[in-house]
């Protein structure tokens with residue numbers, strides 16, 4: 259990770275309000291190739307909004323948004339639709355609540371976007387999808403519909419679906435917060451596996467020990483700002499800011 263590499267994704271001086279409420283005050287964050295960034299912080303601090311802005315689900319009011327060589331928002335002004343569509347193919351997104359298509363088989367869920375959006379060859383996509391499902395420990399579940407799977411299996415299918423687009427970066431918003439502890443572990447394990455393969459990732463999580471294990475950098479957000487950031491040994495073990503200390507103390 260040399261510093262002269264272009265970041266895979268970057269936000270620069272991003273601001274976002276909902277009505278009168280300033281949710282993102284002035285956020286700058288650049289994620290380098292192969293880097294794993296964990297975003298932690300109290301509820302309501304703006305973590306999901308930041309992820310939604312970075313994944314173009316929400317428009318920023320001001321600031322720049324870049325994906326490698328693509329600049330999608332400059333001072334909050336978005337480029338054309340073609341550019342946005344190109345940018346959207348560069349990242350994968352996994353939410354708390356899986357969001358699989360309920361009436362599609364697991365295999366079709368994974369194949370849908372590569373075939374319909376990326377217009378890739380169906381045979382090649384199917385092979386890729388089956389391999390990703392195998393990697394997620396889901397072999398034998400290809401023809402089931404999502405409701406026949408456990409929450410942990412559905413979340414792993416969601417991860418396979420996001421990976422099927424060959425993203426340059428994966429975003430996760432509290433991927434295990436809807437899961438029981440034993441199902442959480444299997445999802446965290448596959449995310450760790452991706453980290454070991456140098457997948458670039460931005461992960462909002464309240465799992466502190468997971469964040470410590472997986473992340474190259476921890477970002478602590480509160481009140482719409484990045485309060486502090488750095489390696490886990492710094493932010494989790496030796497936080498500089500009182501707000502970080504208070505949050506971690508409360509988390510136990």
Ligand code: ADP
Nearest residue numbers: 276279281299300301302303304305306307308
């Ligand atoms: P976090 O993910 O850190 O818990 P969020 O980004 O979800 O924080 O929320 C930050 C703040 O923005 C909260 O006060 C929340 O109520 C508000 N907020 C988030 N989304 C919306 C929305 N679509 N409309 C209005 N307010 C919102």
Ligand code: MG
Nearest residue numbers: 305306307432
């Ligand atoms: Mg959230």
